[in-house]
Amino acid sequence: MDSALIIAVTVFLFTYALIISERVHRTVAALFGAAVVLFLRVVPWEKVPEYLDLDTLFLLIGMMIIVNTAKESGLFEYIAIKTAKLAKGSPMRVLLLFSVATAVVSSVLDNVTTVLLLTPMLIYITRLMEVDPIPFLLAEIFASNIGGTATLIGDPPNIMIGSAANLSFNEFLLNMGPIAFLDLLIMIGIIYLAYRRELHVSHSHRQDLLSVIEGLSEEEAIKDPTLFKKSVVVILAVIILFFVHDRLGLEPAVVALSGASFLLLWSRQEPEKILEKVEWTAIFFFIGLFIIVGSLVETGVIADVAKWMVGYIHSTGEAMLVIAWFSAIASAIVDNIPLTATMIPLIKAMGSSLNTYPLWWALSLGACLGGNGTAIGASANVVVIGIADREGIKITFMDFLKIGLVVMFATVGFGTLVLWLRYVGV
């Protein structure tokens, strides 16, 4: 076996192990792995631009700038308070409305920011209602991962898939949107069945509760009304542009960067302040991963694995099932970003003998929804559990696993069924 191949596989596995254990920061692990394969010339320096997916990187940077600018205005706290008021102190409505709000916001913004901003409000409301906050928090996690599945910009794996397969925003919305919507309903149903006894407050308590909730002022959450209006306008304009980006011949990254630069120009926010809040650790994590996966492509590992898989898989339908379920189960264990980064070249390599178009949706489905399986499956899970822990609410790995696996199998199962009916037929 050639030494470059051994180095590429070893670095890949070692980096994965470090990412799973989180012994060192995942960005450090990815950058270190990338440095090793570059230093040992497994990936030649001149080929680095080929492996760096600039569409993904710039789309992420653009959206992060928009979110960070909008965040300064208090827009997300406004959404959280408005949702809480609409729920009118009914636990079932809180569950439903917060799940829908989380899914909708997650479908256009990153999941971590969404849950970071909505979870404190959700915990606050459950404390007022004096109900167990765990079902609400679990529903929020699942809704965030499900909502992210719906669009091209909802979750990093979708951004990577869209860029690699040149899929448009509308294609994502048409293929994954209905699945995400129905999966959201399935998830809410599962949470209701599992925790229905805890979703009640007495009538008298609800009256007291209503007076407190009505006392909340969403206007108070708006720190900067002018920036608030400008942020809403730019976010809406960017979403509209995403709908027509393919017709205009614009890459999604160009739409995001244009929206970001226009918002910076219009809002007159200090660029240093906004740009320093861009999650550069996440961007460098992607850069490291792209180079590590590039080393697997460069040494022919990906092509060999694809050839081996194609030897066992005889149809697109079979490939769809394998990819959806493999990526779902793997995503429940490892971060879905490195998983997607590895699966993309693998699916591309399978293109010579299979129709890969349905496989991208299978990958999106598995990578995004697989994260619901375990507490470490997605960043949103870790963030909500971490916040809950800070607030004295314990959600253990096992607590999560019991319900997470049910949600994962139900939503991925339903999604694969829809994809099967659509692309394979009865």
Next chain:
Amino acid sequence: MEALNRVISRKFKNIAEDRYEQIIKRYREFLLLPEELVLPEVNSILFPIDRFSLDIPEELFETLKAYAGASVHLIYVSERRTLWLIEQTLGKEEAEKLRAEKIRFAQKTLDTLAPTLKKLGLSVKTNRVIGSKSDDVIEMMSTGRFDLLVISRHFGSEPSKTSPMSPVVFKIVQHVERPVIVY
């Protein structure tokens, strides 16, 4: 399983801990719990003063008006350790002179401030204490006899440009579980 819970905690720290701290700080600006929305009933107030905390702003008196009918325990606290140090360096006689001077000053201060508080509708009891400025106040508050502590941010030390609150006050507010007005 404990190892996995530790992984979650490490991941949270790496992904979002700093951002969460900022967000929760922002939420606390406008979200109050029901118990925080109810004004605490105040019947008795502890009001410690010393030579550093005599510059009382008019706004404080305005605020105290809201507690008309409550009783105020106005105490002038002198630091025992200071007197002990003087006794060690200058002798017992000098220390006694200083103590007498301090008592005179304390009484004069109490006699000046008490009528102002009485005018606000508060019943005032005065006292002079020689002890530890921080420990004695904390101990008095811990008895549960007082519903509110009113204290100057300069209590216990000269004001400085770098520190908006004296270390003595900082220690007191960290240990007191009842509401505190720091002026």
